Amino acid sequence: MFLIAGATGNTGGVVANTLLEQGKSVTVLVRDARKAESWRKKGAQVATASLEDSHALAKALAGAEGAYLLIPPNYKAEDALGYASHVSEALANAIKASSIPHVVLLSSVGAQHAQGTGPIRSLHHAESVISPAAKNLTILRPGYFLRNWASAVDSVRSQGVLHNFLTPDGRSP
Numbered sequence: 001m002f003l004i005a006g007a008t009g010n011t012g013g014v015v016a017n018t019l020l021e022q023g024k025s026v027t028v029l030v031r032d033a034r035k036a037e038s039w040r041k042k043g044a045q046v047a048t049a050s051l052e053d054s055h056a057l058a059k060a061l062a063g064a065e066g067a068y069l070l071i072p073p074n075y076k077a078e079d080a081l082g083y084a085s086h087v088s089e090a091l092a093n094a095i096k097a098s099s100i101p102h103v104v105l106l107s108s109v110g111a112q113h114a115q116g117t118g119p120i121r122s123l124h125h126a127e128s129v130i131s132p133a134a135k136n137l138t139i140l141r142p143g144y145f146l147r148n149w150a151s152a153v154d155s156v157r158s159q160g161v162l163h164n165f166l167t168p169d170g171r172s173p
Contacts, residue, residue: 001025003060003067003100005051007044008035010147011106015068020044029060051087057094064098070106071126084122091126092133102136109143 002019006012007028019026020042027045030036036046049056051071061067069091077083095103111123131137149162156162 001027001045001064003027003029003047003064005029005068006070006072006106007039009072010145012068012070015104016044017042027060027064029057052090054090054093054097057090058097061094061098061100064100066102066104067095067100068104068106069130071122080119081122084119085125088122088126088129092129095130096133099135102138103130103134104138104140105130107139107141109141111139111141 002024004012004016004019004026007016008030012028016026016028016039025045026039026043027047028036028039029047029049029051030039031048031050033046033048036044036048040046047060049060051057071084071087071091074080074083105126107123107127108120110117110120111127113121114124115121117124127139131139152162152164
């Protein structure tokens with residue numbers, strides 16, 4: 001069984017669907033079980049837990065052969081870095097307690113740097129606490145998500161311009 005966080009979002013949903021299409025046993029991790037009905041219809045099991053609750057997470061991870069984990073943004077948090085740090089610690093504690101054999105962590109390019117990356121530094125912390133807790137860890141560091149361009153589609157169509165903060169001579173992996 002594979003445990004997938006973020007299945008009601010973008011990346012976790014792709015992971016869960018791909019595994020189900022391959023005939024794998026999938027459990028989606030959700031905060032609100034009502035949001036998981038579509039996953040039940042697809043054949044997934046559902047575990048309800050907050051990413052901040054290490055005990056509930058450890059229970060959900062128990063017996064899984066792998067997990068896809070992430071730290072979703074919390075736009076309502078007064079202290080976004082503090083929230084992300086709390087979630088990172090909870091994930092690390094749950095991973096260690098569950099002895100799950102393999103974890104995939106969604107991170108970001110720039111997370112290899114301890115500072116100078118704005119909110120990405122929360123992912124540096126996540127990697128640093130989850131890495132020693134995991135038996136095997138795969139860290140995904142995408143450079144950008146296609147979804148980030150969605151709000152710019154209209155200006156591209158009407159003006160032929162993609163407005164962004166990237167510099168023409170800047171390099172990105």
